[in-house]
Amino acid sequence: MNSNLITEYLDLLFPNPKCELIYHTDYELLIAIVLSAQSTDKRVNTVTPIIFNKYPSLIDLKGADLKDLEAIIRVVGSQHKKASYIKSIATIIVDEYNGIVPRDRDKLIKLPGVGRKTINVFLSEYYNEPAIAVDTHVERVSKRLGLAYSKDDVLTIENKLMKKFAKEKWAKLHLQLVLFGRYHCKAVKPECGNCKLIDICKEKKKNI
Template identity: 55%
Template sequence: MNKYQVVEDYLDELIPNPKCELDYFNDYSLLIAVMLSAQTKDSRVNEVTKVLFSKYKSLEELKNADYNDIKEIVMPLGNYTKKAFNIIEIARRISDEFNGVVPTDREILETFPGIGRKTVNVFFVEYLNIPAMPVDTHVERVSKRLGLVKGNASVLEIEKELMKNIKRENLGKRHLQLVLFGRYYCTAKRPQCDNCELSNMCKYK
């Protein structure tokens, strides 16, 4: 059995029904939540978006929001001044340029403030069910420790390697499993190696 199959079987056993831990209710709420999650825990983003989207209930309201008020709401998050600006600008662009619907073209989406390749990949795979592999810090760490990718691989190289080796129909599930495995088991500090069935193939010392 190849190493991908071993890892995927184990992840299916350990995390059979992975779910995205960011709360969202439609396309723009997911896009904004993912943008806000940069360098921040999902649970903290959820606390903020709960307040944000209950106060500003539409794109129209968000794009016309007072910057200082949005800034205050997102203050618990890192880099909040920029994130506050991004929220208003993203809402404005979706509302004014795309009839209130988040565009599904990668090149267009990556011109939105605060939206990079990883955010687009999350939006694609989570909301549109388009095959993609967002590589965050957890996916990178776990993939390198398990030798799924080279130790010096860049984020883009990791994305390509995982996309090449994981079946397209499984990418969404595998992405979530790798994130959750990294978040709760194979943590950056003190990973739970004693209970890990992948320890014999792991490069972590």
């Protein structure tokens, strides 16, 4: 089965995949994921230490100056929206959840700037819950490898991946697909010449 070939190869390339966002607490991870939308983990990692040094607690973040937050996060883009998300998330977590990020999907989805993908990344990374977040890398790689059709939206892709791979592999698979897409099966000039999945890939002819 292609899903076995894929997991075997990904296990070879990334036996211990790690999330590349830097964080120390539950809320630092959640905010880093929110900041990473339409940006890169590398860029996010340049601004989160500045935010969390300047505002070292959720209460400090709740009281943060919006203009100051916007200036700090400008490099990740969408700074007006994201600064407002950060302040609102901090306010809600302090006021309604006693300073602890809720683990409950129904509560998480109500936080500003937090959607299904963010929740999946957060729960799988922080709590090792089985979930497959479909970001731009996971979407591209899934389509190239025939795990999804080119017309499929992210929710359809997530459901297909959950059907094709065992539940206990989901959290690790998400990280492996992200890393494979980021460093091997890149959007532009993927490294097909070295890829052991070339025989099952739909894109191979275009790239070699």
